[in-house]
Amino acid sequence: MKQFLKDVLQDLGETPKRLNSKYFYDHTGDGIFQQIMNCEEYYPTNCELEIFQHKTTELARVLKNGFDTFDLIEMGAGDATKSSYLLKEMLRKKFDFTYMPIDISADMIGHLEKQLPEEIPGLKVKGLNGEYFEMLTHASQISPKRKVILFLGGTIGNFETNAALDFCRELRSYLQKGDVLMIGFDLKKHPDVIRKAYNDAQGFTRAFNLNLLNRINRELGGNFVLEQFDHYPSYDPATGACRSYLISLAKQEVCIEGKVFTFEKDEYISMEISQKYSVEETESMAFNSGFKPVNHFFDSRHWFLDTVWQCE
Template identity: 55%
Template sequence: MHTTTLSTAANGAIITDHRHQFLTDVIEGLSSSPKCLHSKYFYDEQGDKLFQQIMQCPEYYPTRCEMEIIRQQREEIIGSVLKYLPQFDVVELGAGDASKSIHLLQTVCNTLPDFTYYPIDISWNIIQDLEKRLPEALPGLRIHGLHGEYLEMLQQTTELSHRNKLVLFMGGNIGNFDARTAVNFCRELRRTMRPGDLLLIGFDLKKHPQVILDAYNDKQGLTRDFNINLLHRINRELDADFDPMLFHHYPTYDPATGACKSYLVSLEKQKVCIGKEATITFEKDECIFMEVAQKYSPEEIQRLAFTAGFSPVGSFVDASGCFADCLWRG
């Protein structure tokens, strides 16, 4: 097991740098028109817990559908990988709790005697948990967690290991980008990967609009709490004075474009102070754009792969046709 340790001084510097970037991004986002916040900041400790609960709620189908694919087709998936890569390491972008990837890792463990798993996540809590828990669940697994931005950490893995990589980008996380940004991200991903590396990437497929909208507006209010939690985090870490009760969670879905978007709507005219650095004015009914969850058709997936410089070599779909994990070759 590989572990990451930080000296007190180094850890303090990282925290300071993180706070500065967080502050800069929040002020820039809330000063723009329309106002926005970056969805990557959803995932503090409370945000992680809320998202785990969202994945278990009845309306949120993507997790169940992708889990079905991974559990029932994992041998076929890894078999397809081995056709191109007889030896490889596994890198996961946005590893989360690894509840899905652990099934693929088990299959790889049964097949390859020597590989390393590199989970990448922007949540330090997640990385610490994985490095402790996964070697207990999969004895002999070598794990080297990396905390940071996807592409920067992926580049680090190419320096840590000269093997080809199977890169996992599951959970429909590509949907966190709008269509244009997704193309740019996939192009950068292709440039960061070595020639011959494989990418297993998950897509939430277009389907009945109400099914999609319900998934982002669950009856328990977990998605609402997940969005509102970012205001609590800004209050706590940036000494802001948001009153979360003065904002309403509002999701939308456009079936023509496949864009599912979440907003927080200001219920009255108000001012919010971000520490001593900025004061933000909200008009009544003014919105903060929080996140997008982009949905794709099979044709759009193929087009994205080719545009970004990948060659599609496999597609694995759940029984209901709601979700697809696609294997692309760089």
């Protein structure tokens, strides 16, 4: 709670105002995001699921990378829907590995540790509840095995491009030469397809953004009037940046923990970026962060890329 408050006060005090998208995911936000993933316009989930469903054998072979035994670590595992196809295939091939899902949600880790061994008999699961790099350190402390990392869902797109490169460089510092990373990128495509994915007709994305204001009201004693803000998405095909904003519909003041923030009419809060990449840009990121791209896996429309990088 203290960190949430600190971040909100700092971010709304900046010019322009912003909020950190990691706070979208409270109980209500999780539910809305499930609706987003299931709506017709939101393509990334189904594109990546197609890769895991139809290219499972090749994925398993490439990720094993000749290791006799290894830890398969999924950063931001969620409910492991996509990776479960891979887990089943690796067990079918009698690979010797332990699945280590990392998630910030203790409830989700508890669910995975209980549910997955029941659904996938023989699977060894060691859940890691916490932040990515803290848990990667912990994984190395509890197991000396080679590491195969999954970072799926296009989550890397939630960073600005420079920050994404910094993230990959930091991730590389936790791994050994020869270790493997599979990372998902949402690719550049027709701008209309992308805009609709972040502005669905049923309004789930709008509700997802506004829910953060509701969370601030509920948990931090804020007094946002949600009806005084509107959701606005944009996509720039030149840069690949898809951004979401909340626009103030009137001149107004919002108070959070005694601190007053003034909003002008039409002033925006920057809420989220979902960066889109070309294949060439992903390869450049690999080389510039200490990895070597070794395989590309695409869905049938080439809208999404799961690329396998090896540590140099």
